[in-house]
Amino acid sequence: MRLTVDHTSTYTYENGVGYALQQVRKRPLNLASQSILSWDLVLEGARRETGYTDHHGNLVDLILVESDTPSVSVSVRGEVETHDTSGVTGGHRQLVPLWLYRRPTPLTAPAKNLRALVSRIGASETADVGVLHELMAEIAARIRYEKDQTDSRTTAEQALEAGQGVCQDHAHVFIAAARLLGYPARYVSGYLMMTDRIEQEAGHAWAEAWVDGLGWTGFDVSNGICPDARYIQIATGLDYDDAAPIRGLVYGAGDENLVVSIQVQQ
Secondary structure (H helix, E strand, O other), rough: EEEEEEEEEEEEEEEOOOOOEEEEEEEOOOOOOOOEEEEEEEEOEEEOOOEEEOOOOOOOEEEEEEEOOOOOEEEEEEEEEEOOOEEEEOOOOOOOOOOHOOOOOOOOOHHHHHHHHHHHOOOOOOHHHHHHHHHHHHHHHHHHEEEOOOOOOOOOHHHHHHEEEEEEEEEEHHHHHHHHHOEEEEEEEEEEEEOOOOOOOOOOEEEEEEEEEEEEEEEEOOOOOOOOOOEEEEEEEHHHHHHOOOOEEEEEEEEEEEEEEEEEEE
């Protein structure tokens, strides 16, 4: 399947920016599940200082916002040939070892609710992939998809206790639970082509777990499936903080307002 993406993030500031340095993770990699045909980054109100590959293997553009800038626009436009691999994206090519992906983070730290969830799954005698599919279904049943109830700082334990959240929360809960079960697990940010619309309010997120004999395998709790040819993977990490599309330092700007425009289509 050939997909096109047009994604613009526009930040406006109450005061002119004194200083801002941002990491932009909006460039996809060639994987078993996708081949990049074209991809361009366009900046307004900022300039690209350098680019590098981080320890999770993500392509990162480091951008500097010009002094006294009232607004900044970061846009990507690209075309990707996707392949249905039943969620399997391949072997471990990152600089960090697999065991790092068993480590909890502040967003994925387990507490009583996550441990109770895992105690039910852990009793299963299903094969590895079956356990993870069971986990995905259990989380979907426990956390209904509900917008505007959580934010980027909501932890997996908080989302599970509240019983509602979005794809980011589903991914964090899956990651935390999979790690408790002994699997290396990671967060994935990217895009999903919707079947009912082109315009989207935000990008998408899901989780991957390392399965012996398969490699990194994706699980999208929000949609109850392993990623197929409608998905484009952009960045991975221990949690949202490692894979956020834009993250960095902003000084002297006052209040910030963000408007996002995303189109994903075949």
